Amino acid sequence: MADVMAEEARRASRVAQALDASVRTKALLSIADALVENESVILQENHKDLEAAKNMDIPAATLQRLKLKDGKIAQLAKGIRSLAEGEDPVGRRLRRTKVAEGLELEQVSAPLGVLLIIFEARPDALPQIASLSIRSGNGLLLKGGKEASHSNRCIHGVIVDAIERAGLPRDLIGLVTSRDEIADLLKLDKLIDLVIPRGSNQLVTHIQQNTKIPVLGHADGICHVYVDEKADPAKVSSICVDSKVDYPAACNAVECILFHRACVSSGLAGKTIADLEAAGVSVRGGTGAAGELGLPPAPSASHEYGDLTVTVEVVGSMEEAVDYIHANGSAHTDCIITEDKEAGEDFLKRVDSACVFHNASTRFSDGFRFGLGAEVGISTSRIHARGPVGVDGLLTTRWLMRGSGHVVNKDKDIDYVHETMPL
Amino acid sequence: MADVMAEEARRASRVAQALDASVRTKALLSIADALVENESVILQENHKDLEAAKNMDIPAATLQRLKLKDGKIAQLAKGIRSLAEGEDPVGRRLRRTKVAEGLELEQVSAPLGVLLIIFEARPDALPQIASLSIRSGNGLLLKGGKEASHSNRCIHGVIVDAIERAGLPRDLIGLVTSRDEIADLLKLDKLIDLVIPRGSNQLVTHIQQNTKIPVLGHADGICHVYVDEKADPAKVSSICVDSKVDYPAACNAVECILFHRACVSSGLAGKTIADLEAAGVSVRGGTGAAGELGLPPAPSASHEYGDLTVTVEVVGSMEEAVDYIHANGSAHTDCIITEDKEAGEDFLKRVDSACVFHNASTRFSDGFRFGLGAEVGISTSRIHARGPVGVDGLLTTRWLMRGSGHVVNKDKDIDYVHETMPL
Known part of the structure; x- marks a missing residue:
């Protein structure tokens, strides 16, 4: 039938x-x-x-x-x-x-x-x-x-x-x-x-x-935000909150926020966690952050909550963040927050995901927002x-080809030019 | 391992x-x-x-x-x-x-x-x-x-x-x-x-x-050449022979030549068959042509010989040729030979194959000949x-996105412009 x-x-x-x-x-x-x-x-x-x-x-x-x-x-x-x-x-x-x-x-x-x-x-x-x-x-x-x-x-x-x-x-x-x-x-x-x-x-x-x-299609949407040591605190708070809170069930919502260790000592990690909690988000810790930040443990390093919960983890370098994302992400959308332009470009070059963002909410990962028309x-x-x-x-x-009796004949009598023509 | x-x-x-x-x-x-x-x-x-x-x-x-x-x-x-x-x-x-x-x-x-x-x-x-x-x-x-x-x-x-x-x-x-x-x-x-x-x-x-x-990849290469009633006899002979003889084992070699019925009465079909045979090709007939042209029968309407053998079939119109190709071809490479530009364009538009040619040998269907560099x-x-x-x-x-702290926030405060930028 x-x-x-x-x-x-x-x-x-x-x-x-x-x-x-x-x-x-x-x-x-x-x-x-x-x-x-x-x-x-x-x-x-x-x-x-x-x-x-x-x-x-x-x-x-x-x-x-x-x-x-x-x-x-x-x-x-x-x-x-x-x-x-x-x-x-x-x-x-x-x-x-x-x-x-x-x-x-x-x-x-x-x-x-x-x-x-x-x-x-x-x-x-x-x-x-x-x-x-x-x-x-x-x-x-x-x-x-x-x-x-x-x-x-x-x-x-x-x-x-x-x-x-x-x-x-x-x-x-x-x-x-x-x-x-x-x-x-x-x-x-x-x-x-x-x-x-x-x-x-x-x-x-x-x-x-x-x-x-x-x-x-996609089965999973395990998106990450990596907060670099040179991140602007105001952007960190707004991007992290928006990436989770705007629509927690969406596949492009963030599931894991990675902080550079320097953000822990500077207090930025703590402040961001407080901002997330103020926005109604439950924050859990990865194996590292659970201890360092005293957070309840996340179910695993690769978990899609799909609700107002997020995992926080601490990494020692951007290198480590990139490896973490490759190991635990779903290659959907991942973001770096940093004022260091070179670090931003490096992240964009190295993260092997469908969408990689610098200083923008993961929620932008969408056909309409990308300007593709219908999704x-x-x-x-x-x-x-x-x-x-x-x-x-x-x-x-x-592929359409138009000739006037052209033959290959072992390529003996044909002079290939392969010129790109205007569309 | x-x-x-x-x-x-x-x-x-x-x-x-x-x-x-x-x-x-x-x-x-x-x-x-x-x-x-x-x-x-x-x-x-x-x-x-x-x-x-x-x-x-x-x-x-x-x-x-x-x-x-x-x-x-x-x-x-x-x-x-x-x-x-x-x-x-x-x-x-x-x-x-x-x-x-x-x-x-x-x-x-x-x-x-x-x-x-x-x-x-x-x-x-x-x-x-x-x-x-x-x-x-x-x-x-x-x-x-x-x-x-x-x-x-x-x-x-x-x-x-x-x-x-x-x-x-x-x-x-x-x-x-x-x-x-x-x-x-x-x-x-x-x-x-x-x-x-x-x-x-x-x-x-x-x-x-x-x-x-x-x-x-491709498993089959069942390519067709359709000889329209307005085909130039010289082109018919050279394209049909080249499409088969240049490299009979190749996937882009022709396996079936469809003649418009007018080419049978004009003698073009017979002449082409003689040219093919002179080039060492054994010619077999589809269910129609076997009778009309007195040819030994082809094994089936959809057969890849891969050697110096070809099927010939007779059709009543281009419409019928296109339907025949869709029903029996492998959507690899199909060609029309005609001096009628409109018929040529119509064939190019309607045949649903990877490569569709007008007045050119099927053997051109190749990465090097297309100018793609290595294949x-x-x-x-x-x-x-x-x-x-x-x-x-x-x-x-x-997809790479660069912002400066942009958030979605229900698309309330953002003004999407979606302007195409120069590359």
């Missing part, structure tokens, strides 16, 4: 790719209009999910995410319209080379193919993801949580009707409503090019461990896309 | 990345010198492999590849020196954004991490791959075929001694000589970022099917790198 949908989605993606960009743009505007027009039906279906959820054992936070709040549909439509107004990312020229006289090569962006998005609860994720997928010309399979099944079915219907009116094949976006379980979908590595899990760490980890399809996810994989990923992460490339 | 080597290689890669580019350049020049200086020892060890191979059941073609021919070492050294002279690919700025006043973001290229190269026979692959890996700052694990074990051990020793003299850690390049089998290496998906198999289709397929580590491989994967892959395929990116 899902395999047939995947094949249809690929076929539809090839149709979508060959059409003029204006058709994909029209489809996005059509979705935005249809969502607004069908708001009351969508909310009715969402209400059914909320009613059904009352009889299920669903955590309060999930219920929160399940509910489409007032103004949500209008906000979604606005986001989709702004995506429609943006530049078309498909078929963009990335590179152009004169290979030989009369023989030209170009590399252009192309849809990745077929995406599988597995998401929990949030029905508002569906239109967001579907729009990004259309913008990038991809086929899409959606597998939502059963707690949102009424909402998802309704929104999916509204969307495929809308794209069909605009001239795109409705098979481009398939909602997996059959009994196919996630395990079956994850076996379709010949048919699906990328899986994007949107949900809990457990969901992401489960998917990463159970498929050969590349996974775009597909944050990847801690090193392959394909790394860090906050925008619509570019849903693209691959193709 | 291999897991320890992988961890050491990652550590060494981080050291290499933090060093100045000139150290990596020096290491490459040091390898080139050392290979030349140690030529006689290397050839002695290669001779041992050749002697041992006589008692093994090794095909003649493998023996050919096993032997380091006269002048090979000098040629390798020359290639490595030219890589050393090229631009350093690590830490290159790819994107720069002013996020807000005083807050700047940049995306830079970075080593992928740890590569695993599994190669058969050819000992000359070792220095080539090791040099590309050093150029891109990656850690490397090498697993060679046991038939080349003396050559590999000797060359590996020469290389790690050379890089150590230049100031790089020798752990950067590990030769897996222990009893660890390929199966064990392929389980190290937490420690290895990319596998590059260099060898037979069977090796590549086996690796793709047995690991969760991303694989850069890492040709990828038919859609993720990360697609088509001929140069040293860029061994890189990922990192």
Whole structure:
């Protein structure tokens, strides 16, 4: 069942790719209009999910995410319209080379193919993801949580009707409503090019461990802030507090603050801990700091709290901080606070993480804040896309060559020039 | 054993990345010198492999590849020196954004991490791959075929001694000589970022099917040439013959020629078949052409001969040709021959393959011919790198942000500008 949908989605993606960009743009505007027009039906279906959820054992936070709040549909439509107004990312020229006289090569962006998005609860994720997928010309399979099944079915219907009116094949976006379980979908590595899990760490980890399809995402977000001996105390306090308190459950929240030992003797470590505590943060100590600063011990050197708790550790040098981060971090986002420009640049050069910051909160690690437009996810994989990923992460490339009868013939008669041409 | 080597290689890669580019350049020049200086020892060890191979059941073609021919070492050294002279690919700025006043973001290229190269026979692959890996700052694990074990051990020793003299850690390049089998290496998906198999289709397929580590490569090369009704007969003959005859065993050799039906009635199909046969090619017919052109039947619609045999099929339109290619090709390289510019552009737009050509031999699908410098491989994967892959395929990116105490604080007090800055 899902395999047939995947094949249809690929076929539809090839149709979508060959059409003029204006058709994909029209489809996005059509979705935005249809969502607004069908708001009351969508909310009715969402209400059914909320009613059904009352009889299920669903955590309060999930219920929160399940509910489409007032103004949500209008906000979604606005986001989709702004995506429609943006530049078309498909078929963009990335590179152009004169290979030989009369023989030209170009590399252009192309849809990745077929995406599988597995998401929990949030029905508002569906239109967001579907729009990004259309913008990038991809086929899409959606597998939502059963707690949102009424909402998802309704929104999916509204969307495929809308794209069909605009001239795109409705098979481009398939909602997996059959009994196919996630395990079956994850076996379709010949048919699906990328899986994007949107949900809990457990969901992401489960998917990463159970498929050969590349996974775009991150299971952990163990971010560090290293406070150098030459840090400005005012920046230390505000960056440490913001990195934790702004949104403690986010993957880009800080989990461990490393102080240079000089900050302990200067009192900066103690003052920062007091500032964190004043902001509602519980502070725990790593094996070193627990003794030196008299803090309750952290569960481990590599722990993601996801709440208003943070580990503090003491290191003897930046070298030691970098090693600590490599050994215990998740290569997501790590930050140095220092007024020593050279130390800052050295840290930026040496820390092998997706995002490395100097004197800025780890919370900036985000597709919107980076200016990527819509965010597909944050990847801690090193392959394909790394860090906050925008619509570019849903693209691959193709090489196009134009000649006039050129042959290789053992490279005997051809004069390669390999000149870079303007795009 | 291999897991320890992988961890050491990652550590060494981080050291290499933090060093100045000139150290990596020096290491490459040091390898080139050392290979030349140690030529006689290397050839002695290669001779041992050749002697041992006589008692093994090794095909003649493998023996050919096993032997380091006269002048090979000098040629390798020359290639490595030219890589050393090229631009350093690590830490290159790819994107720069002013996020807000005083807050700047940049995306830079970075080593992928740890590569695993599994190669058969050819000992000359070792220095080539090791040099590309050093150029891109990656850690490397090498697993060679046991038939080349003396050559590999000797060359590996020469290389790690050379890089150590230049100031790089020798752990950067590990030769897996222990009893660890390929199966064990392929389980190290937490420690290895990319596998590059260099060898037979069977090796590549086996690796793709047995690991969760991303694989850069291609198992099949089922390339098509479509001869449009408006094709220039002279170009048809030369491109079809070259695409097959230039190197029939290559993955970019044509396996199936599709003729528009008009070319059958005009006699162009018959003439091309005669030209192919005159060039030594056996021509077989697809289900349509077998009857229409009286050809012996091809084994299947999707067959890679890898020798001087080709399938011919007849289609009614370009539409049908494109569908045929999508259904039976391997999305490697496909070509249209036509004087109709619009049809050519349409084909380039619609065929969903890594390389799509207009009026040029499929044999151009190659990293050197594309002007990518050294070739890492040709990828038919859609993720990360697609088509001929140069040293860029061994890189990922990192995001670096520089602020002066910037915090997010619910985005209340920050004015995002997201201005693209010059690189």
